[in-house]
Amino acid sequence: MSEPRVRRAEIAIEQGHVDRVYARLAELRSQAEAMRAKGYEIGHGAQREAVFEQASMLFERDMMVFHANQTLQTLDAEYEGLVFGRLDQTSGEKIYVGRLGIRDAEFDNLVTDWRAPAAAAFYQATAEEPMDVVRRRVIRCSGQNVLDVDDDVLIADAVPDDMRIVGEGALMAALGRSRGEKMRDIVATIQREQDEVIRAPWRGVTEITGGPGTGKTAVALHRAAYLLYRYRRQLGGAGVFVLGPSGVFTSYISRVLPSMGETNVELRALGEVLDGIVATRQDPAKLAAIKGSLRMRRVLTRAMRDAPPGVPDEMRIVYRGEVLKLRGKELDKVRRKVHGHGGPPNRSRVRAAETLLEALADKAEENARADGRTIDRAELITDLGERIDFHRFLVVWWPILYPGEILRSLGDPARLTRAGKGVLSREEIDLLAAGYADREQEWSVADVALLDELRVLIGQPPKRRRRAQQLELDAAPPARGSDGSPTTHRPEHYDEYSHIVVDESQDLSPMQWRMIGRRGKYASWTVVGDPVQSSWPDPDEAAQARDHAFGVRTPRRRYTLRTNYRNSAEIFDLAARVVAGHAKEDELPKAVRATGLEPDVRIVDKPGVEGSVQAAAKDLMDSVEGTVGVICAMDRVPEVRSWLQGRADERLKVVGSLDSKGLEYDAVVLVEPTELITESTTGRRVLYVALTRATQQLTVVASDREWL
Numbered sequence: 092m093s094e095p096r097v098r099r100a101e102i103a104i105e106q107g108h109v110d111r112v113y114a115r116l117a118e119l120r121s122q123a124e125a126m127r128a129k130g131y132e133i134g135h136g137a138q139r140e141a142v143f144e145q146a147s148m149l150f151e152r153d154m155m156v157f158h159a160n161q162t163l164q165t166l167d168a169e170y171e172g173l174v175f176g177r178l179d180q181t182s183g184e185k186i187y188v189g190r191l192g193i194r195d196a197e198f199d200n201l202v203t204d205w206r207a208p209a210a211a212a213f214y215q216a217t218a219e220e221p222m223d224v225v226r227r228r229v230i231r232c233s234g235q236n237v238l239d240v241d242d243d244v245l246i247a248d249a250v251p252d253d254m255r256i257v258g259e260g261a262l263m264a265a266l267g268r269s270r271g272e273k274m275r276d277i278v279a280t281i282q283r284e285q286d287e288v289i290r291a292p293w294r295g296v297t298e299i300t301g302g303p304g305t306g307k308t309a310v311a312l313h314r315a316a317y318l319l320y321r322y323r324r325q326l327g328g329a330g331v332f333v334l335g336p337s338g339v340f341t342s343y344i345s346r347v348l349p350s351m352g353e354t355n356v357e358l359r360a361l362g363e364v365l366d367g368i369v370a371t372r373q374d375p376a377k378l379a380a381i382k383g384s385l386r387m388r389r390v391l392t393r394a395m396r397d398a399p400p401g402v403p404d405e406m407r408i409v410y411r412g413e414v415l416k417l418r419g420k421e422l423d424k425v426r427r428k429v430h431g432h433g434g435p436p437n438r439s440r441v442r443a444a445e446t447l448l449e450a451l452a453d454k455a456e457e458n459a460r461a462d463g464r465t466i467d468r469a470e471l472i473t474d475l476g477e478r479i480d481f482h483r484f485l486v487v488w489w490p491i492l493y494p495g496e497i498l499r500s501l502g503d504p505a506r507l508t509r510a511g512k513g514v515l516s517r518e519e520i521d522l523l524a525a526g527y528a529d530r531e532q533e534w535s536v537a538d539v540a541l542l543d544e545l546r547v548l549i550g551q552p553p554k555r556r557r558r559a560q561q562l563e564l565d566a567a568p569p570a571r572g573s574d575g576s577p578t579t580h581r582p583e584h585y586d587e588y589s590h591i592v593v594d595e596s597q598d599l600s601p602m603q604w605r606m607i608g609r610r611g612k613y614a615s616w617t618v619v620g621d622p623v624q625s626s627w628p629d630p631d632e633a634a635q636a637r638d639h640a641f642g643v644r645t646p647r648r649r650y651t652l653r654t655n656y657r658n659s660a661e662i663f664d665l666a667a668r669v670v671a672g673h674a675k676e677d678e679l680p681k682a683v684r685a686t687g688l689e690p691d692v693r694i695v696d697k698p699g700v701e702g703s704v705q706a707a708a709k710d711l712m713d714s715v716e717g718t719v720g721v722i723c724a725m726d727r728v729p730e731v732r733s734w735l736q737g738r739a740d741e742r743l744k745v746v747g748s749l750d751s752k753g754l755e756y757d758a759v760v761l762v763e764p765t766e767l768i769t770e771s772t773t774g775r776r777v778l779y780v781a782l783t784r785a786t787q788q789l790t791v792v793a794s795d796r797e798w799l
């Protein structure tokens with residue numbers, strides 16, 4: 092038979108199996124629907140007859156409806172591309188691999204879940220270690236239709252006469268396809284080195300490093316789905332938390348887990364970790380470096396202990412005809428004494444009252460001694476402690492503190508000088524004070540970690556005050572699940588996740604590590620990063636904070652992915668040249684796919700940049716099917732957006748350098764690369780990130796050659 096006829100015949104064979112699977116799926120669906128209907132009936136009956144066992148029947152109904160709904164949800168989520176693989180083994184047995192395990196009415200396997208041990212060979216078998224697999228077949232479907240099949244022969248000698256082999260390279264075909272706005276799952280083509288990471292044990296800390304495009308994000312997400320499948324009992328209840336660098340990124344990856352039927356995962360961007368705040372603004376690099384440094388803990392602690400702005404600097408109270416007066420310095424001494432006990436201020440008002448009363452008693456004793464009198468100290472303390480004017484003073488002098496107010500108070504240079512003395516340099520103090528000078532400015536991403544630190548330092552106010560504090564943190568966004576819908580309701584500042592996935596971890600500042608560490612007190616971790624893409628200036632300090640977040644958790648295992656699946660070899664070569672000297676040879680991955688299309692570098696004079704960017708965007712929109720990203724320095728985003736306004740198209744996106752982390756496009760226009768280098772303290776690395784976002788074509792528009 093000719094090759095196309097063989098292919099058609101093999102597609103028809105697989106279509107037969109896929110049809111059986113979907114027929115069974117329809118049966119399971121109607122069974123689940125019937126179960127749900129029956130569940131509702133029980134409730135109805137119970138209500139009508141008001142039977143004694145009403146409560147237990149309602150519970151039974153709830154469980155039935157819950158399970159039926161869960162089954163229906165899973166069946167619907169996995170509908171598309173349900174079957175994607177087949178293994179033919181030396182024993183003659185064949186196994187179909189899919190997104191979900193399905194048995195027929197006789198309980199025989201129709202499809203094996205990709206996460207089940209029996210499916211592992213689909214990802215792990217190689218020609219060197221075939222694991223009894225003769226032929227591995229990837230089946231590509233659209234809805235219920237089989238579009239194509241692609242085979243790998245793993246044991247050539249064992250291929251029986253009637254076994255036909257079709258195509259070559261499902262992976263290459265997948266990589267060559269155009270990308271959409273959302274990342275897709277890779278269950279059908281997970282590679283062996285990736286599978287090893289996905290299936291690594293759940294305990295301890297699993298670190299995944301690797302260069303751009305090596306599938307770190309994809310692997311981490313598939314690992315989350317795998318862990319929830321295999322260890323649902325251990326991990327399912329408390330849930331999995333996935334942290335990404337930005338909202339654009341979390342939106343980009345938001346489809347991957349739901350497409351694998353996982354909704355028990357909470358996705359958040361770094362600017363959204365603290366309940367009640369959504370920050371997207373990035374500080375200039377120097378300012379972000381100060382805000383992210385561990386030294387800020389000292390600064391924040393001192394700022395919190397300083398007298399809050401506007402508190403009275405004198406206390407006067409009349410006791411039995413005598414005026415007792417505490418002046419500014421004396422009040423400061425009392426404040427220092429209360430803080431000296433180390434408790435969170437919002438939990439220390441009682442101690443503040445006691446210390447203040449002691450100071451008043453001292454004062455009264457001092458006055459009495461001068462007049463040759465004595466006083467009853469205990470009586471004075473009891474009497475004053477019950478006086479309304481004393482309590483009025485106390486609430487203004489020792490007010491409930493709010494994280495936002497303390498952070499904003501750093502905009503006052505005198506206060507910041509006190510808080511930063513000996514910790515920050517003069518230049519840093521000026522920069523930071525200027526950063527908080529505008530009280531109306533919304534919080535930056537780096538501020539979120541500081542607000543979270545302050546939240547813990549100042550402590551929860553007693554219950555009836557909490558509502559006010561919550562309001563201060565703006566309206567809280569509901570926690571989002573991996574499909575963007577609100578997750579199971581979790582209490583505020585939930586810290587009991589059973590597993591935490593940190594993506595782009597190389598960019599977390601020490602203060603951000605502390606913030607995430609608080610949410611993973613009891614968790615195991617999967618941490619993804621590439622040191623060469625790091626935009627954080629002090630890696631040692633960040634490593635120290637990261638180790639602190641992991642605590643004593645063991646074991647710690649590390650995997651390095653070495654193949655770049657995203658970029659064409661031509662594009663990656665240019666990126667590697669730009670970052671050479673800033674990365675060790677073995678930190679750079681190998682790109683597996685050549686397209687024959689070299690990056691297009693257009694050097695123009697400055698006034699010509701706008702026109703050249705417009706022309707490049709148009710060319711690329713015409714030549715690729717999927718998305719085109721226009722990447723520029725953060726400051727330039729509004730300007731470049733205005734250049735391209737006329738071309739509003741869903742496929743065209745303008746994105747700032749730091750926000751391009753983790754994203755990918757079919758084609759990229761990179762605007763003024765030298766500006767990416769100069770905007771940040773780790774500039775070359777930021778440029779390296781931007782140069783590695785395109786899968787097929789890259790055009791660089793520059794008015795100089797310095798970056799090359």
Ligand SMILES: Nc1ncnc2c1ncn2[C@@H]1O[C@H](COP(=O)(O)OP(=O)(O)OP(=O)(O)O)[C@@H](O)[C@H]1O
Pocket residue numbers: 262265266275276277280281282285301302303304305306307308309310621656657752753754755783
């Ligand atoms: N086994 C695979 N089969 C098909 N596609 C894959 C495979 N592994 C990775 N890819 C694709 O390669 C691209 C890069 O993957 P991913 O974004 O996870 O890489 P990354 O290492 O996180 O990159 P970066 O560090 O640059 O953000 C994605 O389009 C992903 O779907």
